[in-house]
Amino acid sequence: MWETKIFSELSTKELYEILYLRTKIFVVDQERVYQEVDQNDLDAIHVFNMVDGKVAAYARIFPQGNNVTFGRVVTDPKYRGQGFGKQLMEHIMQVIHQNFAQKEIEIEAQVQVQGFYQKFAFESQGQPFLFNHTPHIKMTHPAV
Numbered sequence: 001m002w003e004t005k006i007f008s009e010l011s012t013k014e015l016y017e018i019l020y021l022r023t024k025i026f027v028v029d030q031e032r033v034y035q036e037v038d039q040n041d042l043d044a045i046h047v048f049n050m051v052d053g054k055v056a057a058y059a060r061i062f063p064q065g066n067n068v069t070f071g072r073v074v075t076d077p078k079y080r081g082q083g084f085g086k087q088l089m090e091h092i093m094q095v096i097h098q099n100f101a102q103k104e105i106e107i108e109a110q111v112q113v114q115g116f117y118q119k120f121a122f123e124s125q126g127q128p129f130l131f132n133h134t135p136h137i138k139m140t141h142p143a144v
Contacts (some may be wrong), residue, residue, distance in 0.1 A: 001045075001049065001050060002047070002048070002049050002087070002088060002091055003047070003048050003049070003050065003083065004011055004045060004046070004047050004091070004095055005045070005046050006044075006045055006046070006119055007041060007042050007044065007046070010046060011057070014048070014050070014055075017050070017054055017055040018046065018048060018055050018058055019036070019056075020049070021054075021055045021058060021073050021074055021076055022036055022058065022074060023036050023094075024133045025074050025077075026072070026074070030126055031131050032059075032133055032134060034132040040060065040071075041060065041087075043062050043063075044060035044061060044062040045060065045061045045062070045099065046058070046059075047058050047059050047060070047061065047088065047091050047095055049054070049084060049088070051079065054076065054077065056071050056075065056079040056084055056123050057074065057075040057076070057079065057084040057085065057087070057088045058072065058073070058074050059071070059072060059073040059088055059092050060072050060090075061092060061095055061100075063100065063103070065137070066103070066104075066107065067103055067104045067106040067107055068096055068100040068103045068104075068105055069105065069107055069108075070092050070096070070105070070107060071107065071108070072089065073085075073113075075088065083118060084118065085144070089120050093120065093144055095101075096144055097144045101143065101144070102143045103143055104140060104142060104143050105122075105139070105140065105141040105142075105143075106138065106139070106140050106141075107122070107138070107139050107140075107141075108131060108137070108139075109131070109136060109137055109139050110134055110135065110136055110137060110140055111128050111135040111137050112135075114137055114139065117139050120126075120141070121141055121142075122139040122140065122141045123139060123141070124137050124138070124139050124144065125138040125139065125140055126138055127138070
């Protein structure tokens, strides 16, 4: 079931499952040592799908300057290839439309998933750069 919550609405179990999946993928699996939990979590809108008490897919959305951004986009490996990523992006875009209409979307995507975002009309800007030892690229989408 898809959920959309601000930080204070997350249950302890939901928060644990979100942080568990993010740390598993972005720190352990990708072998990146960095502060995974940050201040943006407190201000973000969290979009996620729980399956059997576990987070299957997740992203967080928050304003950034004159734009809106989202990140920590992740699907649990056991749910990949089942359409969760596409559904997650549809929910992200819907939440942005409802909460941040008229704001351009700007993200910093890992280079290896840039093609995924291009399917949703995101355009790459500039050259790739390293962020936490991983190649990223700035991508933008017009206001929705």
